[in-house]
Amino acid sequence: MTMTPEAAASFQDAFARLVQNVEQVLLGKTFVVRLGFVALLSEGHLLLEDAPGTGKTSLARAMAQSVGGSSSRIQFTPDLLPGDITGVSIYDQRSGRFDFHRGPVFANIVLADEINRASPKTQAALLEVMDEGHVTVDGEEHPVGSPFMVIATQNPIEQAGTYRLPEAQLDRFIMKTSIGYPDHASTLRILEGAGTRAHETTLPEIVGAEEVLELARLARTVHVDPTINDYVGRLVEATRTAEEVRLGASVRGALALTRTAKTLAAASGRHYVVPDDVKALAEPVLAHRLVLDPEAEFDGVTSSSIVAQILIETPPPSDRQAV
Numbered sequence: 359m360t361m362t363p364e365a366a367a368s369f370q371d372a373f374a375r376l377v378q379n380v381e382q383v384l385l386g387k388t389f390v391v392r393l394g395f396v397a398l399l400s401e402g403h404l405l406l407e408d409a410p411g412t413g414k415t416s417l418a419r420a421m422a423q424s425v426g427g428s429s430s431r432i433q434f435t436p437d438l439l440p441g442d443i444t445g446v447s448i449y450d451q452r453s454g455r456f457d458f459h460r461g462p463v464f465a466n467i468v469l470a471d472e473i474n475r476a477s478p479k480t481q482a483a484l485l486e487v488m489d490e491g492h493v494t495v496d497g498e499e500h501p502v503g504s505p506f507m508v509i510a511t512q513n514p515i516e517q518a519g520t521y522r523l524p525e526a527q528l529d530r531f532i533m534k535t536s537i538g539y540p541d542h543a544s545t546l547r548i549l550e551g552a553g554t555r556a557h558e559t560t561l562p563e564i565v566g567a568e569e570v571l572e573l574a575r576l577a578r579t580v581h582v583d584p585t586i587n588d589y590v591g592r593l594v595e596a597t598r599t600a601e602e603v604r605l606g607a608s609v610r611g612a613l614a615l616t617r618t619a620k621t622l623a624a625a626s627g628r629h630y631v632v633p634d635d636v637k638a639l640a641e642p643v644l645a646h647r648l649v650l651d652p653e654a655e656f657d658g659v660t661s662s663s664i665v666a667q668i669l670i671e672t673p674p675p676s677d678r679q680a681v
Contacts, residue, residue, distance in 0.1 A: 361579040361629040369576055370627035373399075375564050380420040383559050384413050386544030390537050393642060394421055394509070396625065399574045400617045402532025403488050403508040405646065409515060412537040418469040418509045425570045426563040427466025427505065434476035440483035444493040445500070458495060463487055464502050466567065470510040474520040481527060484508060488530045505570045525605065525649060532614045533639070534646035580620035581630040585675035590615050590636060596668045597644060602654035603664060607647045615643045633674035641665045 361369075373395060380391045394417060397404040406414050415431060422429030432443060445461035462468065463484070473481060487493050488508055492501045510531070512523070528534075540548060565573070590612055598606030619635040626635070645661035 359579055360581045361576055361624065363629050365576055366580075366624055366627050366629040369573060369624040372565055372569070372573060373625040376424050379424045379561050379564050380417070382561060383416050383420045384537070385547050386540045387413070387537055390535060391417070392622075392625065393533060393535050396618050396621045396639070397532050398425075398505060398507050399570070399577050399625075400532055400614075400621045401505075401574055402614065402617070403510070403530060405528070405531040405534040406509060406511045406536060407514050407534060408511065408536040408538065410513065412539060414509070414511045414537060415469055415471070417537065418467050420561055421507075421509075422465075422467035423561040424564045425466065425505065426566045427570075429467040429469065430462040430465040431469040431471060432462050434470060434472050434474075434480070436475060436477060438476045438480050440480050441495075443480065443483045444487070444495060447496050456496065458498070458500060460500070461493075463493065464500075466503065466505055466507070468506075468508045470508055472512060473510040474512040474523055476521065478521055478524065481521065481523065484510075485527060485530060505567060505574070525647075528646050529608055529610055531646065532618060533642040535642045577621040577624050578617075580623050580628075582616060582620065583630070583675075586619070586631050586633065586636065587616065589633060589672070589674050590619075592672050593636070593640060593668060594644070596672055597648055597664070600664055600668065602651050602659045603648050604651050605649035607644045611644055611647045615639060618643055637669055637674070640669055 376395050377388065377391050380394075381388060384391055394404055398421065406417075408414060418431070419429050432438075441461070443461050443463050445459050445464070447456040447458050449455075450457050470484065473484075487502055487506075491504070491506055492499045494500075512520075594607045594609075594612040594615070597603055597611075600606070615636060616631075618639045619631045622635045622639060623629070623631045641662050645665045648661040648664060650659060650661060650664075
């Protein structure tokens with residue numbers, strides 16, 4: 359079933375109210391907040407690469423409050439163990455059996471802070487739950503519930519004592535972006551409220567967890583014309599043939615671009631995807647999936663610049679074809 363124009367208008371209204379709610383604590387970052395909710399309603403996960411103190415924790419907490427869900431924060435350190443994330447089974451002498459004690463991953467919005475500081479084994483503990491929505495301990499599956507989203511952060515400046523995320527794990531994140539520092543006007547507004555600490559701010563619930571699941575279901579019904587699919591396919595193929603790229607975007611990357619474009623279209627009040635939806639999301643969805651040639655990296659080439667160049671060189675379908 360394809361989304362109707364009326365359903366698209368309702369989706370746009372709910373999406374706008376969610377964004378406005380979070381903007382009360384994350385000032386001047388409309389685009390990043392929109393990306394966060396696009397990732398959530400596309401049933402994906404978000405990677406934030408940013409300097410400390412830019413509001414990554416505030417974003418995760420505000421999103422959880424807006425959807426009436428729970429949030430947790432996991433501080434990744436070199437001594438963190440997989441069981442510290444997923445939970446462990448502890449023997450109960452009174453009952454004579456092992457009881458499972460849930461870890462912090464059992465929340466609607468999970469903030470994995472400085473994920474690249476943990477060992478690869480601990481990082482891998484998130485793979486199953488991010489992809490399948492459950493953890494397996496002692497052969498028993500434990501669902502984490504719905505909605506579920508991981509917002510992971512990493513510091514791009516400090517590399518000492520860190521473990522670079524492997525490509526397989528980067529590919530699990532539906533998009534990667536950064537919050538950045540606020541502009542001057544937003545900074546002044548933040549300073550005016552300096553008397554209130556971030557964790558003391560409580561936002562009202564805008565939609566419930568069940569409505570979030572319904573919005574995610576609606577987003578999947580947005581119409582995608584074959585010419586749009588062809589455009590996405592050409593963009594992804596171009597990442598694989600670019601001279602500076604050693605490994606291009608995977609099929610998972612192409613699917614992620616289509617899924618997020620559907621959600622962005624619905625958030626814009628449309629029941630169909632247009633090329634501009636794909637263009638707006640190409641960099642945050644595809645750039646982190648590219649592995650560059652070492653010589654290109656040495657010359658200062660970035661994944662974002664490659665995606666930008668591909669968008670210039672790959673002609674989109676006309677609006678008449680795409681709608």
